[in-house]
Amino acid sequence: xxxxxxxxxxxLWFVPTLLGLLIITFTITHIIPSDxxxxxxxxxxSAEQIAQLKxxxxxxxxxxxxxxxYIVGVAQGDFGKSLYTQRxxxxxxxxxxxxxxxxxxxxxxxAAIIGIPLGVLAAxxxxxxxxxxxxxxxxxxxxxAAFWLAILFQLLFAMEWGLTPLQGRVDGWGPDVVTGFFLxxxxxxxxxxxxxxVVHHMILPAITLAFPAxxxxxxxxxxxxxxAINSNYVDYQQAMGVPRRVVIWRYVLRNALIGxxxxxxxxxxxxxxxxxxxxxxxDWPGLGLYAVQSILQSDYNAIMGFTLVMGTIFIIANLLVDxxxxxxxxxxxx
Amino acid sequence: MGDELLKVTDLQVGFSTEGGLAxxxxxxxxxxxxxxxxxxxxxxxxxxxTLARSILGVLPKNSARIGSGEIxxxxxxxxxxxxxxxxxxxRGRQITFVPQDPFSSFNPVFTIGAQIEELMKWxxxxxxxxxxxxxxxxxxxxxxxxxxxxxxxxxxxxDPAAILAKYPHEVSGGQRQRLMIAMALLPEPRxxxxxxxxxxxxxxxxxxxxKLLRRLATDLGVSVLFTTHDLGTAYEICxxxxxxxxxxxxxxxxxxxxxxxxxxxxxxxxxxxLPSRDRGITGIPGxxxxxxxxxxxxxxxxxxxxxxxxxxxxxxxxxxxxANHLVRCYHPETTTEAAP
Amino acid sequence: MKTALFLLRKLASDxxxxxxxxxxxxxxxxxIAAPVLSTHPxxxxxxxxxxRLQGPSLEHFFGTDRMGSDIYSRILFGARITISIxxxxxxxxxxxxxxxxxxxxxxxxWVSDALMRVSDVFLAVPQIVLAIAIAxxxxxxxxxxxxxxxxxxxxxWARLVYSETRSALNETYVEASIALGASPWRVMLxxxxxxxxxxxxxxxxxxxxxxxxxxxxxxxxxxxxxAPTPEWGRMIAESREFLPEAWWYATAPGLAIFLVVxxxxxxxxxxxxxxxxxxxxxxxx
Numbered sequence: 040x041x042x043x044x045x046x047x048x049x050x051l052w053f054v055p056t057l058l059g060l061l062i063i064t065f066t067i068t069h070i071i072p073s074d075x076x077x078x079x080x081x082x083x084x085s086a087e088q089i090a091q092l093k094x095x096x097x098x099x100x101x102x103x104x105x106x107x108x109y110i111v112g113v114a115q116g117d118f119g120k121s122l123y124t125q126r127x128x129x130x131x132x133x134x135x136x137x138x139x140x141x142x143x144x145x146x147x148x149x150a151a152i153i154g155i156p157l158g159v160l161a162a163x164x165x166x167x168x169x170x171x172x173x174x175x176x177x178x179x180x181x182x183x184a185a186f187w188l189a190i191l192f193q194l195l196f197a198m199e200w201g202l203t204p205l206q207g208r209v210d211g212w213g214p215d216v217v218t219g220f221f222l223x224x225x226x227x228x229x230x231x232x233x234x235x236x237v238v239h240h241m242i243l244p245a246i247t248l249a250f251p252a253x254x255x256x257x258x259x260x261x262x263x264x265x266x267a268i269n270s271n272y273v274d275y276q277q278a279m280g281v282p283r284r285v286v287i288w289r290y291v292l293r294n295a296l297i298g299x300x301x302x303x304x305x306x307x308x309x310x311x312x313x314x315x316x317x318x319x320x321x322d323w324p325g326l327g328l329y330a331v332q333s334i335l336q337s338d339y340n341a342i343m344g345f346t347l348v349m350g351t352i353f354i355i356a357n358l359l360v361d362x363x364x365x366x367x368x369x370x371x372x373x
Numbered sequence: 374m375g376d377e378l379l380k381v382t383d384l385q386v387g388f389s390t391e392g393g394l395a396x397x398x399x400x401x402x403x404x405x406x407x408x409x410x411x412x413x414x415x416x417x418x419x420x421x422x423t424l425a426r427s428i429l430g431v432l433p434k435n436s437a438r439i440g441s442g443e444i445x446x447x448x449x450x451x452x453x454x455x456x457x458x459x460x461x462x463x464r465g466r467q468i469t470f471v472p473q474d475p476f477s478s479f480n481p482v483f484t485i486g487a488q489i490e491e492l493m494k495w496x497x498x499x500x501x502x503x504x505x506x507x508x509x510x511x512x513x514x515x516x517x518x519x520x521x522x523x524x525x526x527x528x529x530x531x532d533p534a535a536i537l538a539k540y541p542h543e544v545s546g547g548q549r550q551r552l553m554i555a556m557a558l559l560p561e562p563r564x565x566x567x568x569x570x571x572x573x574x575x576x577x578x579x580x581x582x583x584k585l586l587r588r589l590a591t592d593l594g595v596s597v598l599f600t601t602h603d604l605g606t607a608y609e610i611c612x613x614x615x616x617x618x619x620x621x622x623x624x625x626x627x628x629x630x631x632x633x634x635x636x637x638x639x640x641x642x643x644x645x646x647l648p649s650r651d652r653g654i655t656g657i658p659g660x661x662x663x664x665x666x667x668x669x670x671x672x673x674x675x676x677x678x679x680x681x682x683x684x685x686x687x688x689x690x691x692x693x694x695x696a697n698h699l700v701r702c703y704h705p706e707t708t709t710e711a712a713p
Numbered sequence: 714m715k716t717a718l719f720l721l722r723k724l725a726s727d728x729x730x731x732x733x734x735x736x737x738x739x740x741x742x743x744x745i746a747a748p749v750l751s752t753h754p755x756x757x758x759x760x761x762x763x764x765r766l767q768g769p770s771l772e773h774f775f776g777t778d779r780m781g782s783d784i785y786s787r788i789l790f791g792a793r794i795t796i797s798i799x800x801x802x803x804x805x806x807x808x809x810x811x812x813x814x815x816x817x818x819x820x821x822x823w824v825s826d827a828l829m830r831v832s833d834v835f836l837a838v839p840q841i842v843l844a845i846a847i848a849x850x851x852x853x854x855x856x857x858x859x860x861x862x863x864x865x866x867x868x869x870w871a872r873l874v875y876s877e878t879r880s881a882l883n884e885t886y887v888e889a890s891i892a893l894g895a896s897p898w899r900v901m902l903x904x905x906x907x908x909x910x911x912x913x914x915x916x917x918x919x920x921x922x923x924x925x926x927x928x929x930x931x932x933x934x935x936x937x938x939x940a941p942t943p944e945w946g947r948m949i950a951e952s953r954e955f956l957p958e959a960w961w962y963a964t965a966p967g968l969a970i971f972l973v974v975x976x977x978x979x980x981x982x983x984x985x986x987x988x989x990x991x992x993x994x995x996x997x998x
Contacts, residue, residue: 059834067843067864068850178729182975184926186933187949187967190956198957271477278431278472279556280464281495289491290480297482312841316930320953331934334849346846350838357837369540370481 042365049358060350061113065106068339118344123336128344131329136348137219138208139318139325143310145222145245150252150306155299157253158260159292165265173257180254185313189247189320196243204240206322209233244321248313252306259302263295270294297368300360307356311349378563378596379428380404384442386423386432394438395664397423399620399672401442402691405564410590410597412607412628415617416661421600424617425566428598429470430459447563465496469557471567471586475549475574479541486537489556493517498561521559528555528585547578554586564596571606583610604647608632613697616640619662619672621688626698636694636705639673671702679704723987730983736976744792751786757943766959775965779951780941784962787943788969794855794944795973798928799921802862807917810867814874815901819882829875832868840865841927848936855938858931862924873916877909884908911988918984922977929970945970 084092100108112119118128161173197205204210214224214233222241225234267273268291276286318327326345333341386398397420405411413421426432428444430451444451446467451459472478480488494509497517525533528551536544536552544552550570557565567586571579587610590597601607607614608628615625616639624637635641642657659676662668668675674684681703683689689703724730748754752774761781769776775784813832817825835843847861878901881887887904895903931937932946940947945966952962 055830056834056837059831060837063834063843064846067847178975178978179971182922182926182971182978184929184933184946184949184967184970184974186930186946187963187970190949190953190963191967194957194960194963271472271474272480274431275470275472275478276492278426278429278464278470279492279496280460280466281491282460285491285495290483294480294482308839312839312927312930315841315845316933319934330845334845334934334936337849339850342846342849346838346842349842353839354837368482369484370542 042362045365046362049361053354053358056354057347057351058110060354061110061347062106064343064346064350065109068343069102069105113347118347119340121333121338121341123333123338123341128341131341132326132344132348134219135324135326135329138221138323139314139327141220141222142241142244142248142318142323142325143307143314145241146248146252146310147306149245149249150256153249154253154256155260155292155296158257158299159264159287159295161257162261162264162268162295163287173261177254177258180251180257183250185247185251186316186320188250189244189317192243192247193320203243208240208324209237210240213237244317244323247321248310248317251309251313255302255306255309256299259299260295263298264291266298267291267294297364300364300367303360303363304357307353307360311353376407378405378407378409378447379598380443380445381424381428382443382445384424384427384444385440386420386427387438387440388433388436389438390436390665393665396667397620397664398427399667400688401617401620401622403615403622403625405596405598407563408591408594408596410587410599410610410612412611412614413598413600413617414602414604414607414614416602418619418661418664419617420620421617422568425568425598425600429464429468429566430456431464465492466498466560467562468564468566469496469560469562471550471553471557471565471570473569473572475546475553475570476541478553479549481541484538484540485544485552489521489537489552489559490514490517492556493521493559496560498559521555524555524559525552527589528552528558530555546574547582550574550578550582551585554582554589558589558593558595561593562595564598565590566598568600569602570599572601579606580609586610604643616643619667620664621672622701623671623673624698624700624702626695626700630695630698634695634698634707636698636700636707637673637702638677638679638704638706641706720987724980724983727983727986729979730986733976733979733981733983736972737980740792740796740973740976743789744796747786747789747793751783751789753783753786754790756782756786757790758941760941766955766962768959769961776959776961778948778962779955782941784948784965787948788945788966791943791945791948791966791969792973794938794942795925795928795970798855798859798862799924802859802866802924802928803917803920805859805863806866806920807870807913809863810870811874811913813867814871815878815905817871818875818878819897819901819905825875828871832871832875835865835868836872840923841930844927844931845934845936848931853936853939855942855944858928858937861931861936862927866920866924869920870913870916873912874909877912878905881905881908911984915981915985915988918977919981922974922981925970925974925977 109119116129118132120126121128121131124131157173157176161170164170193205196202209221213221214228214230214237217224217227221237222234225231225237264287268287273286273291276290277283314325315327315330317323318325319331322328326348330342330345332338333345381401381403384398384401384403385396387394387396389395401420401424403413403424413424415421423432427439428446428451432439439452442452446463451463454463479485483491490509497513497520499513499516499520521537522533525536530536530548530551536548541549550573553570557567565586570586571582574582583606586597586599589595599607599611604614608631611628613625613627614631616623616637618639624631624635624640626634626636631640632644635644639657646656657676662672662675668685670683670685670688671677671680674680677684683703689701691699691701692705694700694705694707724734743750752772753759759782761777764773764777764781765779767773767777767781773783773785775788778784778787810832813828817828819825843865844861847864848857851857851860882891882905884904887900887908890904891900928937929944929946929949932944933950935947935950937944937947940951948966949963952959952966955962
């Protein structure tokens with residue numbers, strides 16, 4: 040019941056936040072009286088042609104009207120047309136979304152699967168050499184530039200040793216699109232060769248993306264486990280002779296993970312931020328690569344669409360984190 | 374009284390700190406008879422909690438150093454036994470624990486029922502001695518649940534089934550401590566160690582909880598080691614009181630005798646320091662010594678009016694000044710003038 | 714003065730924080746003494762095409778780039794860019810964020826609600842996404858990078874100061890001075906601000922690292938200062954078409970970014986341990 044109130048509460052904030060984001064993005068991209076039309080039309084365009092183009096893109100109207108039109112459009116799923124390809128931006132975004140989601144989810148999984156046990160290990164062996172080595176690992180994870188790490192990985196694993204492909208998501212056309220998640224689609228097709236090819240392509244970008252997230256997961260799991268180990272309830276259970284392994288893996292970890300879950304929002308933020316450059320380096324056909332291409336083409340409409348979609352994903356991710364937290368932590372559901 | 378259940382002999386425990394080894398227990402002797410409720414009284418830092426935790430065998434591993442001594446419980450020396458045996462056979466089975474803070478001693482993210490069930494899985498009296506606990510069988514689970522419900526009624530908790538479904542933060546402090554007492558009784562132990570069990574509670578609830586603890590222990594014939602810094606509380610529920618000062622036990626006597634005829638100068642001053650109508654509040658001059666370089670001999674001697682050279686040379690042995698009344702002092706007071 | 718000495722002594726005794734301070738010191742020295750320390754000071758703008766893409770040697774410690782310029786010298790001069798961007802962007806963010814947080818935290822009316830809602834919207838998107846949008850609109854230049862970072866970073870301080878102010882207002886002595894009729898400004902400047910300064914300092918130190926990373930990312934995406942500015946992120950981007958042969962080209966600037974960001978993170982962690990004992994156990998134990 041209380042969790043329900045929490046969910047409704049957060050959902051109510053969803054729309055105003057998104058609207059605020061839209062206004063901010065719109066203001067940002069329109070604050071400079073830039074002239075994208077001149078760019079599209081080229082140097083030899085006549086005044087008449089330019090006026091036509093302006094009308095076509097709706098740039099002839101006053102800014103508030105443009106904003107209103109944009110809001111109405113977005114509410115109907117219309118993000119306008121790309122200034123460069125003239126394709127509807129919504130279509131581009133939708134077609135690229137699965138690639139980004141697939142990479143991000145795999146990275147989250149990797150970060151959790153590796154980060155949580157290592158965090159417990161560091162906490163249980165606090166101040167030992169294991170802890171120190173793992174600490175170096177977390178500190179570097181948070182200090183390394185994702186694009187640099189991506190390039191180093193390419194340099195070593197793809198270029199020098201040839202263990203993985205350099206770039207891309209799959210060789211050839213890839214599996215038939217059902218979900219857009221190639222790992223799943225290739226399994227649906229039952230095509231193992233394609234599946235392994237997809238896995239192969241995914242290894243480097245996923246690890247690059249997972250690395251800082253893993254550092255965050257480890258850091259918070261370690262802190263959470265330490266807090267729990269030093270708590271009175273663990274002391275009580277040990278005084279009552281409950282076996283230590285039961286106390287650690289059933290109680291301590293559960294408590295520590297609640298703390299880690301609250302940090303998932305932060306982790307998602309880093310994944311989305313780093314995703315842009317990681318996709319650019321690995322030529323991964325997702326939203327990040329789309330954004331980078333739009334930057335090169337000065338495609339304001341596309342950048343605005345990208346910002347909104349990323350913001351929405353991030354807000355939804357945080358919403359899910361809050362709800363999960365509310366569900367697994369009884370104290371939160373007050 | 375009856376036969377000796379627990380006997381601590383010559384126990385020496387230190388903690389390594391940044392400043393050096395803190396000698397927290399200095400050759401302490403202590404005992405509890407079967408069915409007896411003993412109060413361990415002293416100011417904070419006197420070592421009473423360390424003694425309680427030594428008996429439970431849960432001193433902090435990386436800092437605690439056990440120098441010498443024996444803790445005999447039903448004839449077996451707990452200090453000589455290995456950790457795993459103690460955890461399965463003694464801790465939580467023969468000796469149970471009521472913690473100081475009933476709020477933080479519950480895990481906040483599990484229901485009370487789940488936590489009691491976990492305890493019963495490992496510590497139910499239905500587990501045969503020496504048996505390995507693997508699966509929690511359905512029949513035993515059912516049996517245990519009935520046991521739990523009955524005991525929750527015994528500790529006067531209303532609607533036990535509803536309480537089991539709640540989370541710790543959803544019940545009151547007094548109820549949490551009743552639950553803790555119930556959990557301490559569930560394994561049907563011989564000894565309960567209650568470490569200042571009521572300091573975190575309201576004064577009005579304290580008395581109820583203490584009376585409950587006393588009644589149940591007497592009814593079930595369980596011994597209780599009860600640590601407190603409050604002499605009044607100790608007097609109300611204990612059969613016998615042992616006083617500690619700066620890591621040394623100084624006097625042990627049956628409650629009535631303790632208040633009527635204290636023999637150790639520290640005890641005398643302690644009783645005098647209780648506020649009373651004709652004297653007002655009087656403190657003991659001086660302060661508690663540091664434990665890293667404590668005074669030699671009797672640690673109370675720097676603050677003691679009666680101290681002589683021998684007091685600072687060697688610690689006095691045990692003198693029996695009355696029936697079951699032991700004191701460690703070269704100059705025990707024999708008059709009753711200090712009685713309140 | 715006394716507190717500064719106390720801080721210094723504490724920092725010196727904490728090995729990781731001292732390492733962090735050392736790395737930052739190296740950055741500052743590199744920036745100030747770049748003309749002296751560099752072997753080819755002219756190479757910030759001079760090209761020597763015949764010497765392009767040479768590997769590390771005694772003549773060129775970190776090799777040369779596609780224009781034949783000395784990478785070691787360019788990295789030293791790049792430190793100036795990095796420092797200016799980080800210091801100015803963070804400075805502006807703090808100057809905007811802290812007063813907003815203070816005012817929103819002190820007053821409980823619709824203005825403070827509105828201020829916090831606006832910063833929440835900014836915080837609802839990963840910082841870099843907005844920064845990309847801004848930098849893209851304004852065009853690639855060092856000033857625009859600073860602007861993009863400032864606009865997207867201030868809400869972090871506003872949020873932090875807001876919640877710290879709210880809890881500081883619950884302190885008895887602050888309540889007492891309000892009850893005694895102290896003016897809002899007096900309360901904010903004399904009681905609240907000194908109280909929250911340590912968390913602001915910690916946050917600012919760690920924020921420097923984050924800002925440097927974000928700035929380098931913008932540079933890498935081509936949104937930073939234009940060529941031939943020796944901006945580290947841009948240098949890495951340039952190197953990509955010459956890999957794997959010119960491995961030094963990508964390695965050296967990346968290492969510079971890594972060390973500097975690590976320096977701020979380590980120092981920030983150390984400062985938090987010293988200044989803010991509440992969080993000490995929970996994160997670094």
